[in-house]
Amino acid sequence: xxxxxxxxxLTMVGIxxxxxxxxxxxxxxxxxxxxxxxxxxxxxxxxxxxxxxNVGRSIPFIILMVAIIPFTRLIAGTSIGTKAAIVPLxxxxxxxxxxxxxxAIKEIDSGVVEAALSMGASPWQIIAKVLIPEALPALVLxxxxxxVNLIGYSAMAGAVGGGGLGDLAIRFGxxxxxxxxxxxxxxxxxxxxxxxQMLGDWIARQLYKx
Amino acid sequence: MIRLKGVTxxxxxxxxxxxxxxxxxxxxxxxxxxxxxxxxxxxSTLIRCINMLEKPDQGQVWVDGVLxxxxxxxxxxxxxxxxxxxxxxxxxxxxxxxxxxIAFPLEIAGAKRSTIESTVNELLxxxxxxxxxxxYPAQLSGGQKQRVGIARALATKPRILLCDEATSALDPxxxxxxxxxxxxxxxxxxxxxxxxxxxxxxxxEICDTVAVLEDGVVQEWGPxxxxxxxxxxxxxxxxxxxxxxxxxxxxxxxxEKTLLKLSFxxxxxxxxxxxxxxxxxxxxANILFGKIDQMKDIPFGMLLVxxxxxxxxxxxxxxxxxxxxxxxEVLS
Numbered sequence: 001x002x003x004x005x006x007x008x009x010l011t012m013v014g015i016x017x018x019x020x021x022x023x024x025x026x027x028x029x030x031x032x033x034x035x036x037x038x039x040x041x042x043x044x045x046x047x048x049x050x051x052x053x054n055v056g057r058s059i060p061f062i063i064l065m066v067a068i069i070p071f072t073r074l075i076a077g078t079s080i081g082t083k084a085a086i087v088p089l090x091x092x093x094x095x096x097x098x099x100x101x102x103x104a105i106k107e108i109d110s111g112v113v114e115a116a117l118s119m120g121a122s123p124w125q126i127i128a129k130v131l132i133p134e135a136l137p138a139l140v141l142x143x144x145x146x147x148v149n150l151i152g153y154s155a156m157a158g159a160v161g162g163g164g165l166g167d168l169a170i171r172f173g174x175x176x177x178x179x180x181x182x183x184x185x186x187x188x189x190x191x192x193x194x195x196x197q198m199l200g201d202w203i204a205r206q207l208y209k210x
Numbered sequence: 211m212i213r214l215k216g217v218t219x220x221x222x223x224x225x226x227x228x229x230x231x232x233x234x235x236x237x238x239x240x241x242x243x244x245x246x247x248x249x250x251x252x253x254s255t256l257i258r259c260i261n262m263l264e265k266p267d268q269g270q271v272w273v274d275g276v277l278x279x280x281x282x283x284x285x286x287x288x289x290x291x292x293x294x295x296x297x298x299x300x301x302x303x304x305x306x307x308x309x310x311x312i313a314f315p316l317e318i319a320g321a322k323r324s325t326i327e328s329t330v331n332e333l334l335x336x337x338x339x340x341x342x343x344x345x346y347p348a349q350l351s352g353g354q355k356q357r358v359g360i361a362r363a364l365a366t367k368p369r370i371l372l373c374d375e376a377t378s379a380l381d382p383x384x385x386x387x388x389x390x391x392x393x394x395x396x397x398x399x400x401x402x403x404x405x406x407x408x409x410x411x412x413x414x415e416i417c418d419t420v421a422v423l424e425d426g427v428v429q430e431w432g433p434x435x436x437x438x439x440x441x442x443x444x445x446x447x448x449x450x451x452x453x454x455x456x457x458x459x460x461x462x463x464x465x466e467k468t469l470l471k472l473s474f475x476x477x478x479x480x481x482x483x484x485x486x487x488x489x490x491x492x493x494x495a496n497i498l499f500g501k502i503d504q505m506k507d508i509p510f511g512m513l514l515v516x517x518x519x520x521x522x523x524x525x526x527x528x529x530x531x532x533x534x535x536x537x538x539e540v541l542s
Binding site (some may be wrong): 109111112114115116117118119120121122125129130133134136207209210 | 283286287288289290291294295301302303304315318348366372
């Protein structure tokens with residue numbers, strides 16, 4: 001039972017982290033690059049995108065999860081279970097990833113971008129060869145943070161029948177007064193978070209050349 | 211090679227800054243052209259107008275016969291590949307090794323892998339960093355980083371090298387060696403070098419021509435020796451006073467004797483002009499201060515001399531010195 005719940009949590013978090021990264025990375029890049037003085041300066045795109053992302057981030061996850069049930073059904077074909085939980089988890093994580101990517105990109109010294117421009121690099125070359133490689137350690141840490149947050153969110157998803165460790169903790173640990181199961185799920189969650197964080201830190205350290 | 215006509219640039223922010231107010235300059239091919247000015251004079255903006263990192267509001271920038279102002283983005287990128295640039299803070303990619311940094315502009319230009327490899331090796335040898343090919347910038351000293359910057363700037367074989375305060379973050383010793391490297395590049399590759407600096411010594415060391423910039427205006431420009439030995443603009447004089455201290459104590463200024471400031475340029479600096487003068491005319495000379503320096507390869511001397519003798523003799527002596535082409539200023 002515990003094992004199955006752990007697998008469910010890992011599946012939810014794993015898939016939603018990957019999908020949110022794939023969607024959030026370009027958005028974050030677009031946010032950073034359209035900012036004033038950057039390579040694709042465009043204040044209209046920047047402001048609109050920024051506003052949309054802020055709206056996304058201000059909706060509490062538990063509300064978001066319920067609110068997008070029709071969308072979830074459209075994507076996952078169902079609105080309950082682990083598969084369905086992945087959709088709201090991803091939707092919640094995309095704006096979060098975008099903001100983290102934006103700040104990671106903005107950390108890069110503008111002089112490096114200027115140097116690339118002086119060599120005749122195109123915006124796309126700058127993104128691919130300067131911004132992403134230079135921000136890579138920070139991006140890895142951003143994804144680590146996202147994954148850790150999603151582990152927390154996934155427990156909430158459990159509350160509405162999403163499966164996973166949160167589900168187990170509520171149904172058995174809380175509703176059936178099984179203190180031992182509650183303790184075990186919490187312990188597993190702690191270990192998961194620790195493991196993800198340590199792995200992320202380690203990868204970032206390997207990439208860090210500064 | 212580079213020609214600026216009426217270049218103007220204004221920055222609108224909380225306060226409006228007129229960085230450049232109508233710059234006219236001609237930078238001939240093959241020269242080391244220095245632009246000196248205090249911070250805020252507009253130097254950085256000026257050098258960035260050459261490769262359009264800053265777009266001028268008005269005026270024209272011609273580089274090698276191409277009008278840079280109105281080029282569409284793709285063509286501008288092509289032109290930029292012909293202009294190398296190095297920076298005060300080096301601006302190297304921290305995620306790439308030395309070799310990777312030098313390869314970077316070649317990758318951008320779409321060079322073949324084999325070309326990249328051989329060019330990188332050549333450049334590593336040129337800047338003397340063969341043993342650092344696989345080091346990361348964080349493992350290098352400032353001088354080494356700037357050498358990587360120079361190698362990187364030369365990778366696409368540009369005809370022009372722009373140096374944005376390239377030695378300002380380096381200690382004097384390292385500055386010297388980097389300047390020496392720039393001089394070598396200028397001579398051996400025939401590269402036109404434009405550098406901006408606030409340091410007189412940089413101009414003295416390697417520049418052929420200097421332009422003095424203040425408040426977004428070129429105050430004066432010409433051959434280094436001429437500008438520095440016979441400065442016309444107030445800002446040039448101020449700068450020279452700053453670097454060659456010729457502050458004369460008040461007590462001396464009030465004395466009855468004649469105080470002269472003499473400048474010797476070129477061959478003249480080797481001539482025993484003073485002793486000839488003493489022998490020829492019955493005047494005594496008391497040397498209060500003297501120094502000899504070098505501007506690029508031209509020796510340049512300065513003497514502060516107190517003359518005593520009869521007024522006529524002193525007059526004759528002064529005429530003699532002037533006849534010898536000594537730049538002379540009677541201070542009292």
